[in-house]
Amino acid sequence: MAASKKAVLGPLVGAVDQGTSSTRFLVFNSKTAELLSHHQVEIKQEFPREGWVEQDPKEILHSVYECIEKTCEKLGQLNIDISNIKAIGVSNQRETTVVWDKLTGEPLYNAVAAPVSPGPSDPAAVVPSGSSVPAAGPSSVWLDLRTQSTVESLSKRIPGNNNFVKSKTGLPLSTYFSAVKLRWLLDNVRKVQKAVEEDRALFGTVDSWLIWSLTGGASGGVHCTDVTNASRTMLFNIHSLEWDKELCEFFEIPMKILPNVRSSSEIYGLMKAGALEGVPISGCLGDQSAALVGQMCFQDGQAKNTYGTGCFLLCNTGRKCVFSEHGLLTTVAYKLGRDKPVYYALEGSVAIAGAVIRWLRDNLGIIKTSEEIEKLAKEVGTSYGCYFVPAFSGLYAPYWEPSARGIICGLTQFTNKCHIAFAALEAVCFQTREILDAMNRDCGIPLSHLQVDGGMTNNKILMQLQADILYIPVVKPSMPETTALGAAMAAGAAEGVGVWSLEPEDLSAVTMERFEPQINAEAFPDSDRGDISATDPSCLHRIIFGASGQF
Numbered sequence: 001m002a003a004s005k006k007a008v009l010g011p012l013v014g015a016v017d018q019g020t021s022s023t024r025f026l027v028f029n030s031k032t033a034e035l036l037s038h039h040q041v042e043i044k045q046e047f048p049r050e051g052w053v054e055q056d057p058k059e060i061l062h063s064v065y066e067c068i069e070k071t072c073e074k075l076g077q078l079n080i081d082i083s084n085i086k087a088i089g090v091s092n093q094r095e096t097t098v099v100w101d102k103l104t105g106e107p108l109y110n111a112v113a114a115p116v117s118p119g120p121s122d123p124a125a126v127v128p129s130g131s132s133v134p135a136a137g138p139s140s141v142w143l144d145l146r147t148q149s150t151v152e153s154l155s156k157r158i159p160g161n162n163n164f165v166k167s168k169t170g171l172p173l174s175t176y177f178s179a180v181k182l183r184w185l186l187d188n189v190r191k192v193q194k195a196v197e198e199d200r201a202l203f204g205t206v207d208s209w210l211i212w213s214l215t216g217g218a219s220g221g222v223h224c225t226d227v228t229n230a231s232r233t234m235l236f237n238i239h240s241l242e243w244d245k246e247l248c249e250f251f252e253i254p255m256k257i258l259p260n261v262r263s264s265s266e267i268y269g270l271m272k273a274g275a276l277e278g279v280p281i282s283g284c285l286g287d288q289s290a291a292l293v294g295q296m297c298f299q300d301g302q303a304k305n306t307y308g309t310g311c312f313l314l315c316n317t318g319r320k321c322v323f324s325e326h327g328l329l330t331t332v333a334y335k336l337g338r339d340k341p342v343y344y345a346l347e348g349s350v351a352i353a354g355a356v357i358r359w360l361r362d363n364l365g366i367i368k369t370s371e372e373i374e375k376l377a378k379e380v381g382t383s384y385g386c387y388f389v390p391a392f393s394g395l396y397a398p399y400w401e402p403s404a405r406g407i408i409c410g411l412t413q414f415t416n417k418c419h420i421a422f423a424a425l426e427a428v429c430f431q432t433r434e435i436l437d438a439m440n441r442d443c444g445i446p447l448s449h450l451q452v453d454g455g456m457t458n459n460k461i462l463m464q465l466q467a468d469i470l471y472i473p474v475v476k477p478s479m480p481e482t483t484a485l486g487a488a489m490a491a492g493a494a495e496g497v498g499v500w501s502l503e504p505e506d507l508s509a510v511t512m513e514r515f516e517p518q519i520n521a522e523a524f525p526d527s528d529r530g531d532i533s534a535t536d537p538s539c540l541h542r543i544i545f546g547a548s549g550q551f
Contacts, residue, residue, distance in 0.1 A: 097205065
C-alpha cells in the first residue's frame with residue numbers, strides 16, 4: 001500500500017509561511033494542490049516601548065528549521081518519501097526589517113515590524129522615556145510605529161513635489177514601509193552603524209534573511225529578495241524593477257547593503273542543512289502576493305481579501321501600473337519567472353481586523369476565546385446602532401492617518417456585549433467596503449465577486465455580513481492555505497524545477513463556499529448601502545477625526 005501511495009503522489013513542493021505570529025511549513029502535491037502535511041510554531045513579539053514591535057530573527061530562523069523537521073517526520077509517519085519534495089517556496093510578512101552581519105551571520109538588531117498596540121499583559125509595553133535603546137536585539141516588524149518622527153523629518157525635505165516617492169514606488173511616505181525602519185536603525189543602533197562602516201552589514205526583509213541563512217549564511221548564503229518584497233521597501237522603482245538610486249540617496253541608504261532583486265519564481269539556491277538539504281529554494285513572494293497567486297487571481301480585475309491580524313485587499317491590474325487617486329497603494333503583484341512579465345496590483349490595507357477580536361478578549365474580557373465572537377454576534381444579529389471603529393494604531397487605506405484613534409459609539413442602556421461583538425465584525429466589513437469602493441473607482445471596473453482567505457473567514461457571520469455590505473458574492477476556497485499554496489506554486493513552476501504548471505487548463509479546480517448577499521441593493525439609495533463613510537451621523541471621518549480632536 002505504501003509503495004502504491006508514493007507512486008500516486010508524484011512530485012511534492014514545500015512552502016515556508018512565515019508570519020507575524022507564527023511560522024509554518026506545508027507540503028503540497030504539485031499535481032492536485034492537496035495539502036499533505038504541515039507543522040506550525042508560534043513566534044514571540046516583543047514590545048520594548050509603546051508603539052514598538054520587534055521579533056528575534058534567530059527565533060524566526062530556528063522556527064523554520066523546526067517546522068521543516070517536524071513536517072518531514074509527519075510525512076514519514078504517512079509513508080510519504082520526503083525525497084519527493086522537489087522545491088521549496090517562501091512566503092513572508094512584508095516590510096519587517098532585518099539587518100545582520102554577513103561575516104558572522106548574527107542579527108545586529110531585532111526585526112522591526114509594523115504598528116500594533118501591545119496588550120496590558122505585556123510587561124515591556126511601556127518603558128520610561130529616559131531608557132536607552134538596546135544595542136542589539138529583534139528585527140523591525142511591519143507594525144512598528146517608532147519611525148513617525150523619521151517620517152515627519154523626511155517629509156519636510158521631499159524634493160520637487162509630494163509625489164517624488166509615490167511616483168517611483170506606488171507607496172506613500174509612511175512608517176509602514178521598510179526604508180524608514182532601516183533609516184531608524186542606521187540613526188539609532190551603533191552596531192548597525194559600525195557594521196555599515198566596516199562593510200559587514202546586509203539588509204533584507206524576512207524573506208532575504210531566511211533565504212540567505214538557509215542557503216549557507218556566512219558560508220556563501222544567497223543575498224536576494226523578490227520583486228514583491230522589494231516593492232514594499234520604498235527603495236524600489238516599480239517601473240524599472242531596480243533599486244532606485246535617487247530614493248536611496250533621499251533616505252541615505254547605502255546601496256551596497258541591499259539584496260539582489262530576483263523574480264518570484266526561479267532557483268535562488270539550495271538548502272544547505274536539515275532534513276531537506278540539497279532541495280532548491282525556488283519561489284518567493286510577500287504574503288499578500290502569495291495569497292493572490294494561491295487564489296489564482298491571474299486575470300485583470302480579480303481580487304482577494306485576506307482576513308488576518310489586519311485585512312489586505314489586492315486587485316490584479318495586469319501589466320498596467322495603476323496609480324490610485326483614492327488612497328490605495330500600487331504594488332508589484334508577482335513576476336513568475338526571470339523572462340516572464342511583471343504584474344501589478346492595487347492594494348488597500350486595514351490595520352486592525354482579527355486584532356480587534358483579540359482586543360475584546362484580552363483587554364475587555366468580553367470573550368474568553370476568539371471563537372466565541374461568532375456565537376455572541378449570532379445571538380442578536382445586529383449592532384443595535386452601535387458603531388465600532390478600531391483605529392488602535394491609526395488608519396491605513398484609504399485615509400493613511402496615523403493619529404486617528406478608535407471609538408465605540410451609539411451606545412444605549414440596552415447595548416450589551418453581543419451588540420459590541422456584532423459591531424466589531426461590522427467594522428471589519430465596513431473598512432473592507434471602503435477599500436473596495438476606492439478600488440472600483442480607480443480601476444473603473446466594479447468587482448463581480450470577492451475571493452477571501454485567512455483565519456477570520458471561518459466566521460460565517462462575518463462572511464455573510466461582508467457579502468451583504470459589499471452587495472457582491474464572497475467566495476471562500478475549501479482549502480484555506482492559499483498563502484502557502486501561492487509560494488509552493490511559484491517554487492514548483494520555476495525553470496529547472498518544472499513540477500507545477502501555471503497554465504489555466506492545468507490549474508487544479510478548487511471547491512468553493514459561496515456567500516450570496518441577502519440584502520437587495522436596489523432597495524437602498526447609494527448613501528445608505530452600508531458604506532459607513534457615506535452615512536450621517538455615523539460618518540467615519542466625523543467619528544475618527546472628532547475623537548482625535550482633528551474634526
